[in-house]
Amino acid sequence: MRETARTAAMAGLGVLVGGIALKTGASHTVWQIDPYKCSWCGLCATACVLQPSAVKCVQIYPMCGYCKLCTGYFEPEPNALNTAAENQLCPTGAIKRRALEDPYFEYSIEEELCIGCAKCVKGCTLFGNGSFHLQIRHDRCVNCNECSIAVVCPAQAISRVPADQPYKFKSREHHA
Amino acid sequence: MERFPPPDFESGYTFPPTTAPPPRADLMQYVDVAVLLAALALAAYFVLKLRSRKHVFWLTVFSVAYFGFYRKGCICSVGSTQDVALALFNSHYTLPWSVLAFFLLPLVFALFFGRVFCAAVCPLGAIQELVVVKPRTLPPWLEHGLSVIPFIYLGAGILFAATGSAFLFCQYDPFVSLYRRSGAFAMVALGGVFLLLGTMIGRPYCRFLCPYGALLSLCSRVSRHNVTLLPDDCVHCQLCDVACPYGAIREPTGLLPTPTPQQLWQRRLVFGGLAVLLVLGGGWLGRQLAVPFSKLNPTVALAEQVAAEATGKAWQMTDASKVFHDSGKPAEELYAQALRIRQRFTVGGMLWGALAGLVLGVKLLSLVQFDRRRCSFEPDPGQCVACARCYTHCPNEQARIKREQRAKTIPLSAAPAGASVTKNA
Ligand code: SF4
Ligand code: SF4
Ligand code: SF4
Ligand code: SF4
Ligand code: SF4
Secondary structure, three states, X not given: OHHHHHHHHHHHHHHHHHHHHXXXXXXXXXXXXXXXXOOXXXXXXXXXXXXXXXXXXXXXXXXXXXXXXXXXXXXXXXXXXXXXXXXXXXXXXXXXXXXXOOOOEEEXXXXXXOOOXXXXXXXXXXXXXXXXXXXXXXXXXXXXXXXXXXXXXXXOOEEEEEOOOOOOOOOHHHHO | OOOOOOOOOOOOOOOOOOOOOXXXXXXXXXXXXXXXXXXXXXXXXXXXXXXXXXXXXXXXXHHHXXXXXXXXXXXXXXXXXXXXXXXXXXXXXXXEHHHHHHHHHHHHHHHHHOOHHHHHOOHHHHHXXXXXXXXXXXXXXXXXXXXXXXXXXXXXXHHHHHOOOOOHHHHOOOOHHHHHOOOOHHHHHHHHHHHHHHHHOOOHHHHHOOHHHHHHHHHHHOOOOOOOOOHHHOOOOOHHHHHOOOOOEEOOHHHOOOOOHHHHHHHHHHHHHHHHHHHHHXXXXXXXXXXXXXXXXXXXXXXXXXXXXXXXXXXXXXXXHHHHHHHOOOHHHHHHHHHHHHHHHHHHHHHHHHHHHHHHHHHHHHHHOOOOOOOOOEEOOOOOOOOOHHHHHOHHHHHHHHHHHHHHHOOHHHOOOOOOHHHHO
16 A cells, blocks of 8 residues: 555656656756846835845946936935935935046945845936846845745846846946 | 946046856755755664664754755745746746755655654754754644644645745745844744744644645655654553654554444544535635635736726726836736636636645544554654654663663673573564
């Protein structure tokens, strides 16, 4: 009796493996955001199992306009165009502004502070060049069985990607 | 869109790179699977061959450290069930091979050696194993009642994963936030509650929720080797029963009043009929639940929202519907997709409900009929998580270990003739 049942169970598992063997990725995969699909809803900041989120904003420097009035950096109607806290859009002050040669400014992101709330991404995408965008940072991400952001992402922008190409950065070429 | 042309810098400014920290190396997947395999083999050896609680305990500590804190509770076999279900029913999902291995290996081991995965390898079980202080026995009705939940939960998890809606086991995994030392407060609190409860009720998650445990228990029931006490010289002292924190030791059937064959038949008829009714009723109920359940699927939820907006029932757009409108895709396509998913929920919900009914029915039947007679105290292969506690508490087991040790130091041939060793040699 038990012998038969065991054999049956083994056979069942065998069929199961056969059924999904074709679908088993030979390569390793990780979760990533497609920045061209992301709608900057801000759920990334709260939905990740990690707190703060494994999702961080990245800056693609060659795409940035280096504008004095950065719509990803400043509040929509800032009191002044300076680094005072009340003028900054980012709730955690994660974006650093540095004056370069006149009239350009460099905006870089201190990832330790960024919580992935996408406020800057929204500003930059709507009114700027869209060089700020969100990416799942793999030094933090624990590669959950199912990414909990992917479940709630309204734009369905998160999917598994091959681990040898773990980032989907924006680029000037793709943008043009 | 490029609204502001990036400047041409005169002072030789170079663009800083955007760093791209790499994911865990591919190789580490092999390491994980190898560690799993080694831990399973060791657990089987410690439980069935060495019969040593001490060894099992240290392996448990290792699992908490490695699979729990170092690997942050992911990947785990409990969650892998859903990946497998999703891959089976969804052609777009590529299942990582290591996830498949995590799903299969413990089941195969269970078919041969019982629930050795639960004994000391599973990070969820291991952490509960370490907090058992003063376990109490639950009243049988409660124990039986709660023990059907894992099967029903398993069915629900497969249903939601297969329709691409949600991974319930991961979302409601009580210990993963603890291992990651982060996460929503509610989940951390839930983990705490389970651990607190676990000090008095042995392994509450394993016994009354774990869906993978349900699969393992099925495999373990037909397994080749299981945890066994020594029925030959059982003195019915019941110490193993007292020692088992998980209520897995079954009493000898001879000690229980046996119903007359007539009574047995009557009960079988009544409960068998009840089981059939339960299956039918469950199927019907599952079908009714298909619509509310399907709302948990993001595509169905979006379609409902878009439809509500179109008919003026919804005033505000949601994030998802905004994105959808911006994409310019036709609503009909979305509706058709949602309908397909809902149909899957109808079929799946019916199957799930029938399964729930079947589980309840089988449970009822198992309560009235004793198919296996036992003349001594025995661990129930389905329930026993192979923690090896009963070994240390059984006086005869201890005596046997002593005898064996002595036999090693004093060769049997040198023993005086007629000594009791001959019986056990
Ligand atoms: S949840 Fe999706 S849409 Fe929202 S910010 Fe994250 S990736 Fe973008
Ligand atoms: S605004 Fe939000 S996403 Fe942007 S840098 Fe700050 S925390 Fe990160
Ligand atoms: S896979 Fe997990 S850790 Fe990574 S971004 Fe998604 S939820 Fe966060
Ligand atoms: S019952 Fe589930 S949670 Fe408990 S040890 Fe077994 S697989 Fe892990
Ligand atoms: S502890 Fe050993 S001797 Fe006592 S009842 Fe259990 S199996 Fe029998």
